[in-house]
Amino acid sequence: ILNVEQSPQSLHVQEGDSTNFTCSFPSSNFYALHWYRWETAKSPEALFVMTLNGDEKKKGRISATLNTKEGYSYLYIKGSQPEDSATYLCAPDLNTGTASKLTFGTGTRLQVTL
């Protein structure tokens, strides 16, 4: 069983705070790293898919970095808003075969209050 760890498990911040989460994963057999946002009562929604060591991606106030050699990724949210409240999932693709197979972490649950 591949070990994908996300920290913290949960986070409570105030509107306007910036925050970041960590995803760590085995660095062997790495192909890609996915980040998803899962809001309550909705479906998980893709944020980023990253493949290259040192990759950095940005979508609005959210950005992510990737270190494949040491096996970690950071997700940053700048100036958190209540609508950012969700569970953030990371999922590396570590499959040795040709198909994409993701191993999900348990997520970081973010709550942003006014």
Place this chain on the structure above:
Amino acid sequence: DGGITQSPKYLFRKEGQNVTLSCEQNLNHDAMYWYRQDPGQGLRLIYYSQIVNDFQKGDIAEGYSVSREKKESFPLTVTSAQKNPTAFYLCASSPPGSGRAREQFFGPGTRLTVL
């Protein structure tokens, strides 16, 4: 509207009965996936299919079966052999294209309760 539909949203079954969960997509995606979520755990892959008439076991396939007769449909059957079937089940698909670093699109999920 393009998307992935799962039905029903809530499903109740008696222990020992097989039950089939529906997953349909009109996104023209080749690959489809079934995941299971339990409290305190990440999504775990049950089965996946890269093309029609082909599917592979995921990490927790025991007690489940699937079929992929049409591109749009990937039903999951939870058999009586599955020891702990009560869970939230998510279906996903990913678009065609070169390489495999493609995001997955998720359905709304089915919550199965076995009484």
